[in-house]
Amino acid sequence: QVQLVESGGGLVQAGGSLRLSCAASRSIAALNPMGWYRQAPGKQRELVATITTGTSTNYANSVKGRFTVSRDNAKNTVYLQMNGLKPEDTAVYYCNARDQVWYQLAWHSTDYWGQGTQVTVSS
Numbered sequence: 001q002v003q004l005v006e007s008g009g010g011l012v013q014a015g016g017s018l019r020l021s022c023a024a025s026r027s028i029a030a031l032n033p034m035g036w037y038r039q040a041p042g043k044q045r046e047l048v049a050t051i052t053t054g055t056s057t058n059y060a061n062s063v064k065g066r067f068t069v070s071r072d073n074a075k076n077t078v079y080l081q082m083n084g085l086k087p088e089d090t091a092v093y094y095c096n097a098r099d100q101v102w103y104q105l106a107w108h109s110t111d112y113w114g115q116g117t118q119v120t121v122s123s
Contacts, residue, residue, distance in 0.1 A: 002026050002112050004095045009117030012085055016121070020080040022095030022114060027076060029053065031097040034071060034078045038091035038119075045094070049080060062088075085121045092116040 003025040012018055020036065028034060035050030035058075049069035050058045057069055068081040078095060095114035100107050 002028075002031070002097055002099065004097060004112055004114035006093065006095050006114040006117040009093060009119045011120045011122065014086055014121055014123050016085050017081070017083045018085065018119060020082065020093055020095075020117060020119075022078040022080075024076040024078075024097065027073070028071065028078070028097065029073045031099055033058075034095070034097045035069060036078075036080045037094045037096055038089075039094070039116075040088075040091040043091075048093070050096075051078065082119070085119075087121045087123045089119060090121050091119060093119050 005023045006020060008018060008020040010018060032053045033050040036048040037045050038048050039045040046060065048060055048063055049067055051069045051071050059067060066082065066084040071078045094116045097112045099110045099112065
């Protein structure tokens with residue numbers, strides 16, 4: 001089990017920046033991947049960015065070049081630096097962690113989610 005707690009959301013003007021943090025209740029060294037998703041009103045939850053234990057990253061096309069995901073295993077924390085924010089980035093942002101365990105000759109995955117943090121970008 002792992003609990004995830006997001007922080008850093010808020011209200012910002014278009015063009016501004018925010019840094020989201022996701023603190024885990026235990027070591028994140030083996031959680032692979034970790035990342036961020038978001039859900040706007042009336043829309044499905046969508047991937048924003050992920051980072052593996054090897055620090056490979058993956059971004060949604062809509063945030064490439066503006067957002068940066070990183071992880072600090074020593075602090076059990078994942079970050080999302082968001083620059084050049086646009087009104088369409090407005091959503092609840094959720095932290096995600098995948099825990100994979102090998103047993104009975106197969107990998108078994110469990111996804112964990114935080115409670116979400118609201119990001120609102122005004123035009």
